[in-house]
Each structure stands twice: as C-alpha cells, then as structure tokens.
Amino acid sequence: MPATHLVSLANDPDIYRVTKNGVDLTAHILERRDHEVYVHYVNTDKRLDEWISEAKCHKIPGEEPLVDNLAVGSRKRKRGPRASETPDVNVVSRPASPSFSPRGESSAPPEPNGSAAPDEVVMTEEDFDIQQHKKITAQRNFDRVIVGEWSVKTWYFSPYPLTESEADEFAVTPGTAAQSTKIPGVHKVTPRSHGRTSDLLAGGLGRAHAGERSMLWVCEMCFKYMADCNSYELHLKSCNVKHPPGRKVYQRGAHTIWEVDGAENKLYCQNLSLFGKLFIDVKTLFFDCDNFLFYILTNAKSASDHIIGYFSKEKLSYDDYNLACIMTLPPYQKQGFGMLLIEFSYELSRRSGKVGTPERPLSDLGLRSYLAYWVATLIRFFRRVLSVVPPDVTSLTCIGNFPDLLRSPSEYSEESVNGNGNNFGNGNGNSGPPRKKKRMKGWDGETGLALVPLSNMDDADPLFTTERLFTTVGMKDGTAQTHITTRCTLGDIARATNLRVEDAAFALKECGLLTKQLDDDEGATQVVLSRDLVEKVAEERNVKIPCLQLNSILLE
Structure with missing residues (x-):
C-alpha cells in the first residue's frame, strides 16, 4: 500500500487591508514575528511580498476569502535546471498561503472505518511533498x-x-x-x-x-x-x-554571449541555476544540467567578463522549445539585454531549421518580454511587406526609364546610373546603396560595427515576391501613387516571421491588429491590416530595431 499522510485542513486565511503609499491593498499574512508580519498582496507577484509593521494590517471582519488570480491553476513540474523562468501566456503562481499544514504521517487509514475526520484529508506521498514544497518556498x-x-x-x-x-x-x-x-x-x-x-x-x-x-x-x-x-x-x-567556461557565440563590442555545456561544467551551471532562482519563481529547479546548454551574456571590463543575464535551453527538446529559463540581473533590466537573449534564442532555432517557442509556464515579466518580441517581429514584417521601396530606401531616382521596383539596391552602382538605370537614394542626397547607420547608444565598447537592422526574414519568401500586388495609379499632375496589397493566412505570417502560429495569433490579438474584420462572400472572416494601423501599433508599443546583429554571431 502506498504511503499516505494524514493532513489537517488549515482555516481559510483571514483577509487584511494594508495601506501602502496612500493606497489600500488586500493581503494575506503568511508569517508573524515580533510586531511584524510577512504579507502577500492579492493578485500581485510574490516578488512584492514583504515584512511590514503589524500595526499597518487591519483585519476585514466577515469578508469571504478572496481568490488570488495569480494562485489559481496547477503548476507544471519540469525536468532540468529550471533555475530561471520563462515568460508565458498562462501566468500561474503558487498559493499565497499554504492551504494544508502537516500534523502527522501514517501508512494506514487514520480512522477505524477507513475515512478521515471531516477536517482532515489523506494525501499521497507526492501530493504531500508538493504541499510541503509550497509551504517552504512561500517566502x-x-x-x-x-x-x-x-x-x-x-x-x-x-x-x-x-x-x-x-x-x-x-x-x-x-x-x-x-x-x-x-x-x-x-x-x-x-x-x-x-x-x-x-x-x-x-x-x-x-x-x-x-x-x-x-x-x-x-x-x-x-x-x-x-x-x-x-x-x-x-x-x-x-x-x-575571468569569464564563463565556454565558447564565444556572439560578440558585439564589449558584450559577449558564451555557450556553456551543462554536462561539461556541471558545478558552474548548478551554482548559476541556484543564483538565477533568486529572481525566478515559475520554474522548478533540479540539479541535472547534462541535457542543457547555458547562454550567458557578459560585459567585458578591464580584465574579466561580468554577467548581465543568461538563458538555458534543452539540447534536445521534443516540443522544439528554444528557451527553458531566462534571467537578467535587476541592475541591467530595461536596457535591451533581455530582448537580445530572446532574439538570440530564436536565431538558434532558425539556424537549426525549427520554429521555436519558450517553454511554459511563463512569468508575468517574461510574458511582457515575449509579447514585446512577438509584436516587434510582426510589425517589422508588416512594414516590409507593405512597403513599395526596399528597406532603408527613402527615394528612388530614375533617368530615362520607368522605375523597376523589383530590383534590389545591391544590383545598382554609380556606373549603372545612365539612360537606362535606376538609382536608390538613402535620404542623404547620395546615390548607391544606403549607408550604414551610426552606432546606437547603450552598447559600450562598440567600434566600427554596422548597426543595420538586419533581419532573419527570407526575402525569397512568396510574401515578398509573387504574393504582393503593386497597383500604380497616375495622377493628373503627372505623379503617381503606388498601393500594395497582399493576401495571406496566419500560417503564412508565422512561417515568414519564424514564430509559432499560436504565438503570432496571441500577439496580434494583444496589440489590437485583429480589430478590423470583414466577412467575404463565402462567409469566411478576413482581417484587414493597413500601414497606418501598423504604424499606430508600432508607436504605441515603442517598436525598435532588433538588438541582435547577425554579423556579430560567431557560429558557423
């Protein structure tokens, strides 16, 4: 007979009102000590839990226990060094207060009739361990x-x-x-x-x-x-x-990404996972790192490389997950380093011929980061698809012939500008291909690197070639207007951007690009996107050029 545990049900936690910065918040008390209590604010992440003066807590009499939306649902238990968490659409968190308290253990039924008392339950070994784990990690x-x-x-x-x-x-x-x-x-x-x-x-x-x-x-x-x-x-x-014990796979100025094999550097990866868990809640941490690769982003100083953040991924994932855990040190957050790591993980998937996605569940911060990446990727794609001239070209000069929009700027040179030539301008009054942009602020140690917004989108994709329809309408004053349209499915968009269909659909819905819908003659629903709507979302979401520069990748 499997081992069981007799566990008494704890009373429903009382509800307290806490005034913080002039705002009344609802909280549970998890622990007490001398004139202080450790509180969890309902519907907030555990990282905001804190010790406060007991005098600031006021019990709300007769109020029903609240459902903590961040504590609803079951947590998927993972294998591997889940020392970091990854962002997810379905955000779940551990219960704010343990709902069980251990009172004893028994391998036989607690009551003569084989049933537990009304205020007790019989739990299996695994369920009991999970409840104990929740209690231990509550703060x-x-x-x-x-x-x-x-x-x-x-x-x-x-x-x-x-x-x-x-x-x-x-x-x-x-x-x-x-x-x-x-x-x-x-x-x-x-x-x-x-x-x-x-x-x-x-x-x-x-x-x-x-x-x-x-x-x-x-x-x-x-x-x-x-x-x-x-x-x-x-x-x-x-x-x-002086630096992580691995090989360089990306270097841009002073910033380097190192690939560390968990099987070859087990102790280092275990300690890194333990450290990362201080800032990660969703994933479970184990100590078997053999099946994982760690990609560590560092900043080079005088004699050593100092960690900024890292992500881990399974060497072999049957679900094609391209990232298991990701963490950026708090002092380096909101500087684009987390986005760089996300973009690099997707580039690894693209190079291996797979369509990757982060491992679930995702944290609230991770969800924001991945949603920002998905939206930015889609916006860049729509901008290119709905553009008449090639990227970074602001003007098109033609001498003695009509413009040929199907040719790329690289096909033209200064010598080709003659009676039958076209010339692409870069907005500076100069001919030839567009000049490289100057360095972007925020990346120390960068010298002589081209910060052209390189893309992993394949220009040979039908959406960039045969599927687009250019319609040029002549105006009375001799000028012309060119309109571009394309018809595609969600699967086409996901393929062109190397995103999972469900990730692309979620991002389109969250950023408001699915609002304008029409029904065709056959009753099918079509979503209509315009360049104006795309630019509106780009401004609202503050879409920027990619952080990852493909010419800085050191992989073959």
Whole structure:
C-alpha cells in the first residue's frame, strides 16, 4: 500500500487591508514575528511580498476569502535546471498561503472505518511533498545578495545550498570552491531523504528559513555562494575565473554571449541555476544540467567578463522549445539585454531549421518580454511587406526609364546610373546603396560595427515576391501613387516571421491588429491590416530595431 499522510485542513486565511503609499491593498499574512508580519498582496507577484509593521494590517471582519488570480491553476513540474523562468501566456503562481499544514504521517487509514475526520484529508506521498514544497518556498529565504559590485534585493526563494551528497561529490575537485560555509538556518538533507520530492525541490523538509533579513554572497565569476563577508573576500583573492567556461557565440563590442555545456561544467551551471532562482519563481529547479546548454551574456571590463543575464535551453527538446529559463540581473533590466537573449534564442532555432517557442509556464515579466518580441517581429514584417521601396530606401531616382521596383539596391552602382538605370537614394542626397547607420547608444565598447537592422526574414519568401500586388495609379499632375496589397493566412505570417502560429495569433490579438474584420462572400472572416494601423501599433508599443546583429554571431 502506498504511503499516505494524514493532513489537517488549515482555516481559510483571514483577509487584511494594508495601506501602502496612500493606497489600500488586500493581503494575506503568511508569517508573524515580533510586531511584524510577512504579507502577500492579492493578485500581485510574490516578488512584492514583504515584512511590514503589524500595526499597518487591519483585519476585514466577515469578508469571504478572496481568490488570488495569480494562485489559481496547477503548476507544471519540469525536468532540468529550471533555475530561471520563462515568460508565458498562462501566468500561474503558487498559493499565497499554504492551504494544508502537516500534523502527522501514517501508512494506514487514520480512522477505524477507513475515512478521515471531516477536517482532515489523506494525501499521497507526492501530493504531500508538493504541499510541503509550497509551504517552504512561500517566502524568500534571503533578503539581499551581494554579487560583484551590486547589492541586490532578492525576489524569490532559492534552495541554497546544494544537497549533502552533491556537495561531497564536488568537494574533492581541484580548483573549485565546493567547501562552502554553512548558511545559518539551512539544514542539509541526507542521502536517504534525497529521493523525496520536496527535498529535491526545496533542499529538505526540515529546512528552517534563514530569515528574510539575511545576506548571501555570490561570486559573479564562478557563482560560489557564501554566508559571510569574510569568506567572500578571501574567495575573491583566490578565484581565477575571468569569464564563463565556454565558447564565444556572439560578440558585439564589449558584450559577449558564451555557450556553456551543462554536462561539461556541471558545478558552474548548478551554482548559476541556484543564483538565477533568486529572481525566478515559475520554474522548478533540479540539479541535472547534462541535457542543457547555458547562454550567458557578459560585459567585458578591464580584465574579466561580468554577467548581465543568461538563458538555458534543452539540447534536445521534443516540443522544439528554444528557451527553458531566462534571467537578467535587476541592475541591467530595461536596457535591451533581455530582448537580445530572446532574439538570440530564436536565431538558434532558425539556424537549426525549427520554429521555436519558450517553454511554459511563463512569468508575468517574461510574458511582457515575449509579447514585446512577438509584436516587434510582426510589425517589422508588416512594414516590409507593405512597403513599395526596399528597406532603408527613402527615394528612388530614375533617368530615362520607368522605375523597376523589383530590383534590389545591391544590383545598382554609380556606373549603372545612365539612360537606362535606376538609382536608390538613402535620404542623404547620395546615390548607391544606403549607408550604414551610426552606432546606437547603450552598447559600450562598440567600434566600427554596422548597426543595420538586419533581419532573419527570407526575402525569397512568396510574401515578398509573387504574393504582393503593386497597383500604380497616375495622377493628373503627372505623379503617381503606388498601393500594395497582399493576401495571406496566419500560417503564412508565422512561417515568414519564424514564430509559432499560436504565438503570432496571441500577439496580434494583444496589440489590437485583429480589430478590423470583414466577412467575404463565402462567409469566411478576413482581417484587414493597413500601414497606418501598423504604424499606430508600432508607436504605441515603442517598436525598435532588433538588438541582435547577425554579423556579430560567431557560429558557423
């Protein structure tokens, strides 16, 4: 008979009103200590949970328990080093407060008649472990992490340290820093309990929180973790790591993406995953990195490369996922680095002949990032499809002949501008192909690189050639207007942009490009897009040129 656990149902959590910055918020209390409470605000992400004065919480008498929309649904349990989360359409989060509290264990029915008491339930081993995992990870276990020159407030729980068996496995490896200082309040699990689900997920059922005010020190080069500043300072003097232990796959100025194999650099990838979990909530973290590749974005300084962010992906994904987890350090967020990593993951899929998509579930921040990428990709596509002249060409000069719009700027040279030639201008009064743009701000160390908005769209695609209809109407004053139309399906758009059909459809709906719909003679619904509507969405969404430069990729 499988092992079961007798668990008592906890009372429904009380509802409290908290006044924060002059605004009344609804919250649950997760934990109490001296005159302070740890609260979770309903329908907000767990990274906003915090300790506040108990005097700021006012119980709402007689109010029914609220449904936390971010705590509804089941969490998909993953394999692999899910130390980072990926953005998703269906955002789910753990319950704000554990709905079960352990009262004992039993391998036999708790009641003589084989049924539990009205206020008790019998749970399987796996369900019990999952509930324990939710309880253990309900609040973050470190307040701040010191990494390099940054002191960063953590967002979520991370199961530091490694289990005892894994720590012993790497303790004898020369040149590694596996002899970590014991972190106060963290009890390492035994090999016997290592197989339990909750031990594997959360570092042990007997784990006591170190306290949200505790500090964690992490080396930004090798990601060894320490519990005190003295050990951290000593480690920095002896750490010889100058950059991630992998090969360069992208380099643009001072910024480099390194490919690190989880099987060849297991300890490094495990420690990186643990560090990333401090800022990731959705994915579950395991310690088997063999089937994963890590792509780490760094910024080069005088003698070393410092991490900005990273993403991981499975070497072999039967669902063609091109990204498992992604994380950008908080000091580097909102600077385009996360978008660079997303674009690089899609370029890897394109080069392998696949149509990729991020692994689910997605976090709220991840959803925003991926929605921005999907919308920007579609907008760039529509701009090119609905353009009469080639990209970056603002004028077309023809001497003695009618314009030939089907020829590309590369086919023309200054010598071809004669009685039968056409000439594309770049807006600067000069002939020939458009000049390269100057450097874009925000990418340090960049010299002599062309920041042309290169695209992975295939200009040989029928949507760029035979499927477009150009209609030129002559005006009374001798000028002409050229209109361009094309008919295609959602599948055509997804193929041309290398996006999944469902991702493209979701992005079109979210950005408002599906509002103008018509029914044809056969009763089929058609969506009509105009260049004006595309430009309106581009302005609303602040669509920019791609962060990824194809000529900076170092892969064959």
